[in-house]
Amino acid sequence: MIFLFTDFGAEGPYLGQVKAVLSGMAPGVQAIDLVSNAPSADPESSAGLLGALSQYLPSDCVVLGVVDPGVGGIRDPVVVRADGRWLVGPDNGLFDGVTARAEEVVRYVIQWRPARLSASFHGRDLFAPVAARVAVGNLTGLVRNVEGPQRAVPAPDIDRVIYFDIYGNAFTGRRYSVALKRRRLVVNGHMLSFARTFCDVASGCAFWYRNSIDLVEIAVNSGSAKTDLGLQIGTIIEWTD
Amino acid sequence: MIFLFTDFGAEGPYLGQVKAVLSGMAPGVQAIDLVSNAPSADPESSAGLLGALSQYLPSDCVVLGVVDPGVGGIRDPVVVRADGRWLVGPDNGLFDGVTARAEEVVRYVIQWRPARLSASFHGRDLFAPVAARVAVGNLTGLVRNVEGPQRAVPAPDIDRVIYFDIYGNAFTGRRYSVALKRRRLVVNGHMLSFARTFCDVASGCAFWYRNSIDLVEIAVNSGSAKTDLGLQIGTIIEWTD
């Protein structure tokens, strides 16, 4: 199974071209859109989201990750193995959240280049063919090992807003832990208490909770945290008693 | 074939996680996004849309329906059989439009619970595994029958706007019938006549017509009914001669 984690949007011309390549080179392997609205040109926030999501992906999947403001520049294209999962994409920090949650990490640099490589769409020309090859288990001549296997280095939490879902809920890069539960979250001048879920607070009330991928999330019951609290990607969160 | 009818959005992190579960538990069964922008937190409007759509779905399909403002609260998770079609989701009225159009309805409550059940994402944790089990024909130990088989109770039409498509056309919850054809529809102070289709009215002209899923729809040729007539989900429609 190949998961696509990108900032390509669902409607545009990019995802379909990537899937055409995958389908041609790895026939019968399912390609699933995991996230198509990753924080654009923001590999660090994207890494926080992808890392949290990765725990909910099959343990032997391939993730084709493309949030790649440096496309056409000098960053390396890489394949990373984090426990059983394979990650294919640019070496710009996008996979740090996944590797931080893994036991063992191996890094490879992609050496192979396609006959035709556009300056702006390595997702289609470079990463999709490599992801397809990884999915069918054929890495011969594709990559060279640069690091590991070695124990992963835990990544620090990201104490800011990293993503908004369609309801305007704000994902932060802070991993939930039981110790946080009795603390209050301060964001943009608002002080929010923990609640288990939406039904536990009054309509219009802002709170923080453990979301479905184990991140601290800011929400407003029957409202939009983004709009109602004036949040944006990057807004800092702090903790108080 | 499993159809996904949700308010999750196409781009966010929710649909992909649901599909990962379906693909793992019901391999080879196709999952198709039917609607990803159902009226959010509005099961009644969503029911009007899903009911009308259901006539155009294969007669033996599974619909995984999640418009679920009460997630984490006390509403039951259910499986409903409406003629040959299976519906899996929350018991909050979301399936009333489908059952109203069926001959025979059977209702089950889902008894099974996953080892790990998040407070906010039953789509992934509870409904997707059940839908996958339904799709492969294995309901053993999953549900208990609570009602039926019995004849369905017809649902009343919903005389208001229930959905906007991408063009700004306004779907109402009123089912088309020939008797309506010579009547005028009154909405937000505008009085609209019937037309067969866009080509039959002048550019900029507002009208109502029988849409492709047999609902009364309000449209403006080369315009947006939503913007041009100031409509929103819930705007009341009335009929006059």
Next chain:
Amino acid sequence: MIFLFTDFGAEGPYLGQVKAVLSGMAPGVQAIDLVSNAPSADPESSAGLLGALSQYLPSDCVVLGVVDPGVGGIRDPVVVRADGRWLVGPDNGLFDGVTARAEEVVRYVIQWRPARLSASFHGRDLFAPVAARVAVGNLTGLVRNVEGPQRAVPAPDIDRVIYFDIYGNAFTGRRYSVALKRRRLVVNGHMLSFARTFCDVASGCAFWYRNSIDLVEIAVNSGSAKTDLGLQIGTIIEWTD
């Protein structure tokens, strides 16, 4: 492989219904969303985009193309063979960009009609069944040949903005050629030089480049050409030394 090129949006109720038909009539044939936000009701701009994309599609694919402001009116439904690729949709110019890039073109008019044909959704009722039949290689009784095989007539370039991607980059309908490289592009009072890619210009700088489907594209590094330069679909471009 069937590619869907439409202005239906990714989230609404249209694509899913089309895929249900395809999946039922051409089981095992993959349907891929290529573009779901084609310039709405604008077959000419859409044709510029689809033509450029077609070079990157498998040489024996089927394209189901629906940008169809005249649905329900008098335009013919057609099947076009452009070299190995099959195109199914309305005869309104939508396929001109593909045929202009082909060696040999054959045109057919669709004679078959479904038992139930809605006035507004030929994508589901007419084009999807035909595309499915084309994909499984069974055109018997479906179409009559009206033109060709004959050499394609090259289409002129379209010197205006035809599409915006999710980043606000503006695709034009002008095909890239080496001769253009030292010329400047004038749009909305701005004069833009060529750059190879985003990394080659300063942040905030507007430029034009050869995009990944070989069209001239207008972009702003770390910005939105659409917003920053005040562009819209149809904005004229000119060339100067």
